[in-house]
Amino acid sequence: MDQYLYSYGPMIACQWAALGKGISLTSAPVRLVDYGCGQGLAGLLLYDQFGDAFATMLRKVVLVEPSPVALVRAEAIYQNVAPDSEMFCVNKGFDEVTFGDLEVEEGLATIHVFSNVLDIKGFDQFRLLGEIMTDGVHTILAVSHDRDFDGGTERIRSLKAALEDPSHADALTVSHSEMAEFRCGPGDKYPVVSWHVEVEVRSNG
Template sequence: MADTAIDLIGGVATQEINFQWFRSALRADNGLRGSLDYGHAVIDTTAKLDQYLHSYGPMIESQWEHIAPCLAGIAPPTFWIDYGCGQGLAGLLVNDLTQGALLALVRDILLIEPSAMALARAAAIYGRMAPAATVTSLCERFDDLSEGDLPNPHAGSTLHLFSNSLDVPGFDPLALLTKTLRPGHHTILSVSHDRDFNGGTPRIEGVKAAFENPGMAHQLNIHRSMLERFTCDNPSQSKGVVWLCELEVNDG
């Protein structure tokens, strides 16, 4: 079944592509919240995508609005990887909060997402936000990703974007980043719900500790690595956590 959202995205002026427009146009309470597994299900229908926008959009929006000051200190990358991109909500919010500045120099975009329906929406969104960039879509789970799947980007820096995905169990986060961290400058930005069960913040803390291990100093030069917890401004006052890491991967 065709997703009418794709045509909707293609028919809107570039300057009108933003989170509020997207959620207002498509969100719907279809009585399917329980099927979303607290936002972790691989979505297989447009009705569930629209339910996700309705049920979890305010939480994700509040998470990214809270960490907006972190975005201001990130140099615009040339390569952008959105891990578990869903239907592109994090990309929309980052673009909104930086008024397009972070996407301004991006030439290559890699989207990784196991839901084909969500991935199609995300590719359409990113294609409108960064029309000069090459968008590569991989409909895969993280552990199925191989280095051969990755595009060969132009020289420059890479932004690794994780929105409620680095904390999810069922994959090896260090193995994943080993495949995508090539020599050069990288920024890892992970925003998630702060919890200590079903994966959660301890997984993020584990990756952070592994990167900061003195034994990794010959491979990684960490410029800064900060993890902060916060309370969202959405009605449920949910807890959030952000990890921001800027580093250089040494060549050889």
């Protein structure tokens, strides 16, 4: 984890700095789910950017991560960022996660964080999206290394297409779905893909 932080920390910091410029936070309480949270860098970087506005909106934080060691560090990070929020750790791979693991609460909006995970092949990203799109208001914030091999950006593009598929229009109102490919970091050395979604789900719609 320390090596990862040293090697990839600067890349992940510039990814979130760029995505964060395009989003605004409301003051409404939320459930935040950080998928493949690793050691919790996304939460730390969102806190760096938005400070207490971010921390105080977190009523519930759900961390999904198969590595127990990383999960311990991520939980400590999020607890420091938002000491008053409820913390839940889900020590599972994505293919085993169901909506029942994710502390869904009626009427509570959700921010779904995918930091350098949607590009990783080896799990069914469509199944996961289906599990997490419960009734209510959702924000999806995703960043990844922009690449066209071994998984990569195509997995995010295909999810975007699935979410925007008109056949789901009765149940999903997508008010924003913006994918961007750009570079950041010193000398623009990091290719980045980001995806920001605002969607409302009504299963009986």
